[in-house]
Each structure stands twice: as C-alpha cells, then as structure tokens.
Amino acid sequence: MGEVVVITSGKGGVGKTTTTANIGTALALEEKKVVLLDADIGLRNLDVVMGLENRIVYDLVDVVEGTCRLKQALIRDKRFKGLFLLPAAQTRDKNAVTPAQMQKLCEDLREQFDFILIDSPAGIEQGFKNAIAGADRAVVVTAPEVSAVRDADRIIGLLASNELLNPQLIVNRLRMDMVKRGDMMNIEDTIDILGIDLLGVVPDDEKIIVSSNRGEPVVMESSSLAGQAYRNIAKRLMGEEVPLIDMENEDTFIGRLRKFFSGRNKKKE
Amino acid sequence: MLDFFKFFSKEDNKSKDVAKERLKLVLIHDRANVSPKFLEMVKGDIIKVISNYMEIDESSFTIKLSRIEQGDDNYSSALVANIPIKRMKNIGKNNG
Numbered sequence: 001m002g003e004v005v006v007i008t009s010g011k012g013g014v015g016k017t018t019t020t021a022n023i024g025t026a027l028a029l030e031e032k033k034v035v036l037l038d039a040d041i042g043l044r045n046l047d048v049v050m051g052l053e054n055r056i057v058y059d060l061v062d063v064v065e066g067t068c069r070l071k072q073a074l075i076r077d078k079r080f081k082g083l084f085l086l087p088a089a090q091t092r093d094k095n096a097v098t099p100a101q102m103q104k105l106c107e108d109l110r111e112q113f114d115f116i117l118i119d120s121p122a123g124i125e126q127g128f129k130n131a132i133a134g135a136d137r138a139v140v141v142t143a144p145e146v147s148a149v150r151d152a153d154r155i156i157g158l159l160a161s162n163e164l165l166n167p168q169l170i171v172n173r174l175r176m177d178m179v180k181r182g183d184m185m186n187i188e189d190t191i192d193i194l195g196i197d198l199l200g201v202v203p204d205d206e207k208i209i210v211s212s213n214r215g216e217p218v219v220m221e222s223s224s225l226a227g228q229a230y231r232n233i234a235k236r237l238m239g240e241e242v243p244l245i246d247m248e249n250e251d252t253f254i255g256r257l258r259k260f261f262s263g264r265n266k267k268k269e
Numbered sequence: 270m271l272d273f274f275k276f277f278s279k280e281d282n283k284s285k286d287v288a289k290e291r292l293k294l295v296l297i298h299d300r301a302n303v304s305p306k307f308l309e310m311v312k313g314d315i316i317k318v319i320s321n322y323m324e325i326d327e328s329s330f331t332i333k334l335s336r337i338e339q340g341d342d343n344y345s346s347a348l349v350a351n352i353p354i355k356r357m358k359n360i361g362k363n364n365g
C-alpha cells in the first residue's frame with residue numbers, strides 16, 4: 001500500500017512543481033514505484049518540468065469522468081524505472097473534479113505505487129481542497145521570505161483543520177550569501193515562526209532553471225547542490241535519517257571577498 | 270575595509286530580524302482571524318472562569334485582537350475584551 005503525499009505552499013511560484021518533479025525522480029532512483037499527480041487543473045506544469053508534455057493523451061479529468069482507464073492516462077517516464085506522471089487537464093477548471101473523486105483516485109493509485117506525490121495548485125480554494133483530499137501526509141514548501149512564510153502558515157492551519165496534522169517543511173531557494181549578511185531569514189528563523197518539522201532545505205540554484213529548460217529534473221545532475229538536496233529529501237521521506245547538507249561553503253563572490261579581507265585583518269592584529 | 274562590510278550588513282538592524290518580528294506579529298492576527306471558532310472558544314472559556322466571580326452580560330460581551338502602539342512606530346498585539354458586569358458574587362460568604 002503506497003503513501004499519498006501532497007506538496008503545497010499557499011503562495012504560488014515558491015517551487016511546488018519543481019519539488020514534486022525532483023523528489024519523485026529521486027524516489028524512483030531509489031527504486032520506488034512513484035506516480036506524480038498534477039492537481040493544478042487548468043495550469044498544468046509538471047509535464048513540461050518533467051519533459052513529458054508531448055506524450056499526454058489522457059489526463060486526470062478523463063480518468064475521473066471515466067473517459068479512459070487509469071492505466072491509459074499514466075505516462076511512463078522512460079528515463080527512470082518506476083516513475084509515472086498523471087497529468088492535469090489543461091482546458092478544464094478546478095471544479096471539474098471533486099474531493100471525493102480525488103480520494104477515490106488516490107485509493108486506486110495506492111494499490112499500484114509506493115509513493116503518490118500530488119502537486120497542488122497555489123491558493124486555498126477548490127483546487128487546494130481537491131489536492132489534499134486523498135493525502136496521508138503533507139509537505140509545505142516555502143521560500144525564506146515574508147509573504148511566502150505568511151501564506152505557508154495559513155496553509156498549515158488549513159491542513160490541520162483537514163486532519164493533516166503534522167506537515168513537514170521544505171525551505172526552498174535559500175541563499176547562503178544573503179543569510180550570512182543577515183538579509184534572509186535562516187532555517188531556524190523559519191522553523192521558529194512556522195513551528196513545524198523540517199524535511200529539507202534547497203538552495204537557490206540556477207541549475208534548476210537550466211534543467212527545467214531541458215525538461216530534465218535537477219536530481220540527474222550530480223554536481224548540483226539543489227539536486228543533492230532533493231535526493232536527501234527523498235531519502236528522508238522514505239524514513240532514512242540524512243543530515244542537512246553544508247551550504248556554508250557555497251562559493252560566492254562576496255563570500256570569497258569577505259574571507260579574503262577578514263583573513264588579512266586577522267593577520268594585522 | 271572592515272567598516273565597509275559592516276555598512277552593508279547593518280549588524281544592528283538586520284533585515285531578516287525585521288522580517289521575523291513583523292511576521293510573528295502578523296501571524297498572531299492571521300491565526301486568530303482565520304478560524305472564527307478561535308475567538309469564540311476563548312470567549313467561552315473566559316465566561317466560564319469569570320462566572321465564578323461575577324454575573325456578566327453575555328450578549329454584550331465583545332472580544333477582539335488589537336494592535337497597540339507602544340510609541341516610536343512599535344506595535345504589539347493585545348486581546349481586548351469588553352465584559353459588562355451585571356452583579357458581583359459574594360465570594361467571601363461562600364468561602365466562609
């Protein structure tokens with residue numbers, strides 16, 4: 001019996017789709033059977049981030065309405081054994097599906113997969129309710145920035161009132177250079193405010209944009225810090241204990257400059 | 270050169286600390302206002318406790334979260350309740 005995990009955030013653009021794609025791919029690399037379910041009906045994106053957009057014939061709404069069988073709508077990712085995508089409908093709106101139908105769909109998927117990852121739409125309306133309806137656990141993605149954290153807090157409250165009581169947090173787009181100079185909230189600050197457990201931290205990494213351009217998840221890149229972060233998150237989802245990666249040594253221009261000057265100053269003393 | 274970096278990092282007033290303080294304050298209000306049940310629950314419990322000591326007018330009981338200015342553009346949050354009293358109970362006698 002698989003586990004249904006919904007990836008939410010409240011605010012749009014903080015990295016839900018990127019996170020779903022990469023955790024899913026990383027889980028498949030760990031030999032898990034995984035389906036990525038795009039619940040962002042009308043604004044589907046998981047297909048392009050995964051590079052599977054040309055293979056869509058049927059979508060989630062077709063399955064729910066009985067236009068096709070579940071098996072026909074599942075797109076197998078040929079690059080990763082055990083990885084599938086169930087795309088959202090692009091030409092329908094969020095009300096095309098009900099929470100009860102989503103619940104049923106998740107129950108069916110549970111029989112075939114180890115992990116069902118649901119990419120939730122932004123907001124707190126019908127689309128959000130659909131996305132969380134069949135979930136066992138929730139992951140909240142935020143950026144370390146005031147509006148994203150505020151919306152994350154709202155989502156945590158809504159998850160609690162829907163019996164998803166212990167969501168886990170992913171802090172995405174962390175910039176160590178900004179954290180060091182006190183211009184970005186650090187991990188402790190963010191956890192302190194939101195009061196939920198940390199699942200992982202993903203640095204701001206331009207390789208994420210490059211990999212979306214190509215439709216290749218960043219976990220495929222061994223040299224990418226963000227890819228490493230997502231691989232660790234996948235392991236934690238599987239129950240393994242993995243320490244946070246050290247982003248302290250991130251090589252930034254200002255970091256190097258500062259090191260250089262502080263080194264010089266010490267010598268003088 | 271050291272001062273040059275200090276200037277940019279503004280050690281005494283880091284923007285992340287400002288962000289954190291502002292968020293904490295705004296979330297007090299968000300959390301209380303999101304659930305209409307929240308203040309009703311607080312109200313119910315206050316009535317329970319206060320009724321041990323006095324008879325109150327429950328229909329004109331009001332409760333809300335407010336921001337209080339503490340001068341210098343500094344704000345804190347306060348729970349403001351207005352509880353009209355009808356009659357005091359004579360606790361002394363009961364305990365006698």
Ligand SMILES: Nc1ncnc2c1ncn2[C@@H]1O[C@H](COP(=O)(O)OP(=O)(O)O)[C@@H](O)[C@H]1O
Nearest residue numbers: 012013014015016017018173203204205208209
């Ligand atoms: N860690 C990161 N570093 C750099 N860019 C990122 C990171 N995470 C997400 N992005 C970029 O931010 C944008 C929004 O991400 P997306 O996953 O679509 O957010 P959401 O699904 O929450 O709306 C995309 O262009 C994505 O490539």
Ligand SMILES: [Mg+2]
Nearest residue numbers: 016017040045
């Ligand atoms: Mg998205």
